[in-house]
Amino acid sequence: MASRGLKFVNIQEHSDARGNMRIVEVDGGLPFVPVRSFIISDVPTGKTRAGHAVSCDELLIVAQGSCLITARTAAGLEEHRLTPATGAVHLGPGTWLMLSEFEPGTILVTYASERYAETRFFEDYVEMDR
Template sequence: MDESKGKIIDLHKIIDPRGNLTFVEECRDVPFNVSRVYWVYDVPAGESRGGHSHKHCKELLIAISGSFTVSLDDGKTLDKILLNHPYQGLLIENGVWRTLDDFSSGAVCLVLASDYFEEDDYIREYDEFLKDQECL
């Protein structure tokens, strides 16, 4: 995977016979201040999430339960990453089109975002995204 789009980050994993524990610390494990946390769940079979790019916001996606595939597109190449370990996160840079597909039953995607929600930060039309990429 091209690291200008994103990269897998191994998170802390404490193995314990009573149950494992994983944690993430702002500005240590995640290279930004966390301004927003949200999660995506109960995605019906065959449905997709994402389908947008951010102008400024960076995100860390974690499959805290189940699995799903993340497609990262910079307008030139497409990478597909399976997220299925709760001790790994996918850091997604701004300016990258992302789509989440193939959710397993019971999958939960936790997202740590660098910015508060701001509709103006989103590019929701793929043609507009491609046009912006040409200007870079």
């Protein structure tokens, strides 16, 4: 499966005296129609998530805290610290993904283009070079 890569997507944010609101709309720049969403939270210190290639489009947004995303794409290995200020990151199918270094209290929201039953895990993908 060839990776279509990793790209950052701007998310609308509105702030006022009541707090902040971040908006994700299908017709507002979202690169695919989401059919599933899930939240990753309460990741213990030193633990990782993912560790596989994604088989569908995914959009990752850190709502609170931060984590390190390591992705292997056709362009090579990329690492980025995701925070609420970084916007969202779009992963294309075939992108190898590792999530690590979760700050305590991190909440990561993910939107996916396929239902869970339709996704596949490619755990036998070669190890990432560090």
